[in-house]
Amino acid sequence: GENVEQHPSTLSVQEGDSAVIKCTYSDSASNYFPWYKQELGKRPQLIIDIRSNVGEKKDQRIAVTLNKTAKHFSLHITETQPEDSAVYFCAAILSGNTPLVFGKGTRLSVIA
Amino acid sequence: KAGVTQTPRYLIKTRGQQVTLSCSPISGHRSVSWYQQTPGQGLQFLFEYFSETQRNKGNFPGRFSGRQFSNSRSEMNVSTLELGDSALYLCASRSGTGINEKLFFGSGTQLSVL
Numbered sequence: 083g084e085n086v087e088q089h090p091s092t093l094s095v096q097e098g099d100s101a102v103i104k105c106t107y108s109d110s111a112s113n114y115f116p117w118y119k120q121e122l123g124k125r126p127q128l129i130i131d132i133r134s135n136v137g138e139k140k141d142q143r144i145a146v147t148l149n150k151t152a153k154h155f156s157l158h159i160t161e162t163q164p165e166d167s168a169v170y171f172c173a174a175i176l177s178g179n180t181p182l183v184f185g186k187g188t189r190l191s192v193i194a
Numbered sequence: 195k196a197g198v199t200q201t202p203r204y205l206i207k208t209r210g211q212q213v214t215l216s217c218s219p220i221s222g223h224r225s226v227s228w229y230q231q232t233p234g235q236g237l238q239f240l241f242e243y244f245s246e247t248q249r250n251k252g253n254f255p256g257r258f259s260g261r262q263f264s265n266s267r268s269e270m271n272v273s274t275l276e277l278g279d280s281a282l283y284l285c286a287s288r289s290g291t292g293i294n295e296k297l298f299f300g301s302g303t304q305l306s307v308l
Contacts, residue, residue, distance in 0.1 A: 131296070182239070
């Protein structure tokens with residue numbers, strides 16, 4: 083089955099700096115890659131996703147890039163703000179008949 | 195439209211007991227998945243139900259079971275609880291099983307086993 087590795091496990095940045103979280107997946111046939119943000123005590127919420135036929139997608143201060151050849155994808159947050167502090171999870175799915183497999187998460191702390 | 199609803203929000207049980215958790219998906223969603231979240235281990239997949247049938251099952255012992263009703267509501271049962279079962283159990287729903295179907299999570303049930 084699919085396996086997703088996520089790095090780093092913790093990340094601290096100064097407010098206004100950029101943050102990058104990287105994930106690798108094992109099955110080259112995986113073709114949908116969402117990112118979830120989980121604030122303390124709250125549910126994981128989808129913040130951005132990318133499909134395998136797209137190399138990059140942006141939504142305001144967040145962007146996701148996908149390198150299918152290397153089987154890795156990354157989340158980029160620019161101009162970080164304290165409210166960006168949360169745990170971020172990447173995930174990958176092989177097909178509609180398989181479950182979404184998550185990385186172990188990255189705890190991002192934005193220091194004001 | 196109401197989101198995914200999980201009850202109860204908190205549970206405290208002792209070893210050896212059993213527990214049942216409930217999940218109501220977003221209206222119109224027919225797929226319900228369950229995940230276990232523990233510190234450092236991320237979100238580990240338990241099982242997925244679609245139209246009352248289990249479609250996928252994760253690598254958990256048989257003490258973990260689930261079911262889905264005709265109204266898409268789902269329950270998860272854990273029998274003979276162990277200390278290691280303490281975790282946040284998250285339910286998530288999606289409208290179908292297509293590759294592009296977005297997964298929406300509930301707030302979870304925090305289970306503590308003493």
